[in-house]
Amino acid sequence: MKxxxxxxxxxxxxxxxxxxxxxxxxxxxxxxRDFVFYELRVPRTVLGLLVGATxxxxxxxxxxxxxNSLATPDTVGTSAGAALGALAALVLGAQSSLFLPAATVFAxxxxxxxxxxxxxxxxxxxxxxxxxxxxxxxxTLAAGAISQALHxxxxxxxxxxxxxxxxxxxPQVGYQRLLLAAGPCALGCAVLLYRARELETLALGEDWARxxxxxxxxxxxxxxxxxxxxxxxxxxLCGPISFVGLLxxxxxxxxxxxxxxxxxxxxxxxxxxxxVGCDVLARHLIGGRELPVGVxxxxxxxxxxxxxxxxxxxxxxxxxxxxxx
Amino acid sequence: MTSLAAGSxxxxxxxxxxRALCLGARLCDVSLELEAGQCIVxxxxxxxxxxxxxxxxxxxxxxxxxxxxxxxxSYDGWSRIELASRLxxxxxxxxLAEPRTVEELVAAGRFRFRESEAVARAAAERALAxxxxxxxxxxxxxxxxxxxxxxxxxxxxxxxQAPLLLVDEPANHLDPEQQVAAYRAxxxxxxxxxxxxxxxxxxxxxxxxxxxxxxxxxGLAQGRVVLDERLDSPQLPAALARLSGVPFRSGGRPGDVSxxxxxxx
Numbered sequence: 001m002k003x004x005x006x007x008x009x010x011x012x013x014x015x016x017x018x019x020x021x022x023x024x025x026x027x028x029x030x031x032x033r034d035f036v037f038y039e040l041r042v043p044r045t046v047l048g049l050l051v052g053a054t055x056x057x058x059x060x061x062x063x064x065x066x067x068n069s070l071a072t073p074d075t076v077g078t079s080a081g082a083a084l085g086a087l088a089a090l091v092l093g094a095q096s097s098l099f100l101p102a103a104t105v106f107a108x109x110x111x112x113x114x115x116x117x118x119x120x121x122x123x124x125x126x127x128x129x130x131x132x133x134x135x136x137x138x139x140t141l142a143a144g145a146i147s148q149a150l151h152x153x154x155x156x157x158x159x160x161x162x163x164x165x166x167x168x169x170x171p172q173v174g175y176q177r178l179l180l181a182a183g184p185c186a187l188g189c190a191v192l193l194y195r196a197r198e199l200e201t202l203a204l205g206e207d208w209a210r211x212x213x214x215x216x217x218x219x220x221x222x223x224x225x226x227x228x229x230x231x232x233x234x235x236x237l238c239g240p241i242s243f244v245g246l247l248x249x250x251x252x253x254x255x256x257x258x259x260x261x262x263x264x265x266x267x268x269x270x271x272x273x274x275x276v277g278c279d280v281l282a283r284h285l286i287g288g289r290e291l292p293v294g295v296x297x298x299x300x301x302x303x304x305x306x307x308x309x310x311x312x313x314x315x316x317x318x319x320x321x322x323x324x325x
Numbered sequence: 326m327t328s329l330a331a332g333s334x335x336x337x338x339x340x341x342x343x344r345a346l347c348l349g350a351r352l353c354d355v356s357l358e359l360e361a362g363q364c365i366v367x368x369x370x371x372x373x374x375x376x377x378x379x380x381x382x383x384x385x386x387x388x389x390x391x392x393x394x395x396x397x398x399s400y401d402g403w404s405r406i407e408l409a410s411r412l413x414x415x416x417x418x419x420x421l422a423e424p425r426t427v428e429e430l431v432a433a434g435r436f437r438f439r440e441s442e443a444v445a446r447a448a449a450e451r452a453l454a455x456x457x458x459x460x461x462x463x464x465x466x467x468x469x470x471x472x473x474x475x476x477x478x479x480x481x482x483x484x485x486q487a488p489l490l491l492v493d494e495p496a497n498h499l500d501p502e503q504q505v506a507a508y509r510a511x512x513x514x515x516x517x518x519x520x521x522x523x524x525x526x527x528x529x530x531x532x533x534x535x536x537x538x539x540x541x542x543x544g545l546a547q548g549r550v551v552l553d554e555r556l557d558s559p560q561l562p563a564a565l566a567r568l569s570g571v572p573f574r575s576g577g578r579p580g581d582v583s584x585x586x587x588x589x590x
Binding site for chain 1: 412
């Protein structure tokens with residue numbers, strides 16, 4: 001049972017990362033220690049768990065939904081739409097009259113709009129999966145261009161704030177903002193995990209899944225909506241944190257050889273472990289100065305993808321895999 | 326193995342009826358009926374509309390014209406789960422993008438039952454046992470041979486417990502032993518009361534399904550039904566020759582149809 005061992009391993013890494021995140025470098029005692037622990041360390045660690053688990057889960061769900069290992073929130077336009085929405089709120093100085101901060105609302109709307117555009121291609125009934133991904137890439141590029149235009153229009157303070165935000169980091173949040181992000185996130189993740197059985201069957205291909213009883217269109221819409229909500233609320237708060245959604249499901253597949261059903265929960269667990277671990281490194285790698293966690297997830301994620309996932313693997317029949325010459 | 330007994334009580338009454346189906350230039354005025362206990366073999370040259378017809382019958386594609394009913398009710402009123410309780414599909418070379426264990430794949434056939442993982446797994450293992458594939462439990466679908474995979478796909482079909490089975494080229498890419506095994510397994514399902522619609526080019530193997538007087542052969546050409554004979558009919562070889570452009574002959578036993586190699590030379 002390789003996947004049980006992997007689940008224990010991910011859990012172990014997660015516990016170590018959480019412990020480090022909470023106590024490494026903490027003052028021995030005193031009021032300051034309590035404040036740092038309860039008001040800074042705990043909410044930040046919880047936010048890390050939330051962000052990592054969500055990005056890992058959404059990445060795995062998208063790869064299954066689109067049946068393509070390139071499909072992640074970063075590549076189908078969800079993250080780019082969310083980033084554009086949050087940036088617009090920041091640069092235009094939008095004020096929200098709703099309970100949620102303006103950036104969260106705008107990010108969700110941006111993620112929803114981008115995802116809806118991609119879904120409209122996906123649900124047209126004529127598009128192949130590659131074309132859906134192509135639409136996602138187009139939306140990502142367009143959102144990037146509009147972001148540049150917003151930057152050009154912004155004044156200096158807004159430009160600085162947006163540059164800070166776009167690095168992708170876990171901000172210092174209070175419990176109230178943490179709860180505001182956690183609500184939509186948890187709702188989105190719950191829908192994805194609730195639909196794990198449908199997603200697992202959908203991985204057999206659209207037609208076969210339908211013949212087995214899956215209402216494939218409804219599931220696609222549900223999963224895309226739930227993912228937009230979760231990713232939108234994260235991007236609004238933390239900025240774009242790349243590579244988690246792409247790397248984590250691949251790592252899980254490679255190490256755990258998960259059953260189709262355990263891919264989603266294992267990706268959730270591994271995503272949380274990866275992000276909290278990266279955040280610990282981001283805080284302590286350079287003394288006295290904190291790196292944005294998004295820099296580390298990408299800086300560690302790219303080589304990990306090259307050396308761990310893209311390494312040629314042995315085939316069942318003992319032959320060497322085909323290579324490009 | 327009583328694969329129907331555990332299904333709904335009315336399962337044996339399942340009846341699919343298609344009248345005057347049209348789909349672009351691919352299907353034209355196709356009518357057929359399939360009931361539990363019946364067996365239809367659908368043949369015809371590549372591009373004659375066999376796959377399109379299968380997709381329409383499965384409800385995967387909407388016909389432009391004609392009526393499509395299951396148990397006397399139009400397809401429009403059926404949910405996917407309900408359709409899956411009546412119609413099972415053995416796809417040809419399905420995509421298995423996400424590798425999984427054999428019993429997980431077979432358990433996917435249980436989707437319509439909305440049951441717990443343990444119950445689905447037990448049912449999957451029974452289905453595998455009915456196809457003498459118990460030894461494949463625990464193996465991964467990307468690490469078994471083509472013949473083993475076909476047995477696993479058949480087990481997935483059995484696990485679904487649908488009374489009507491639509492089967493696409495069950496012997497493709499298999500060695501002779503596995504071809505015979507696949508057709509014998511389908512024949513057993515027919516004897517148990519399932520209705521079979523088998524799409525195939527391999528008419529020589531069809532005899533293995535069972536009683537040739539009860540097997541109906543339909544031939545499609547350019548989207549139309551141009552051949553409708555019983556497998557043991559003396560007219561079948563000549564009709565197949567007209568359909569395919571290759572001479573056919575009957576062998577010594579009823580239902581024994583094959584390409585007439587001597588006439589070909």
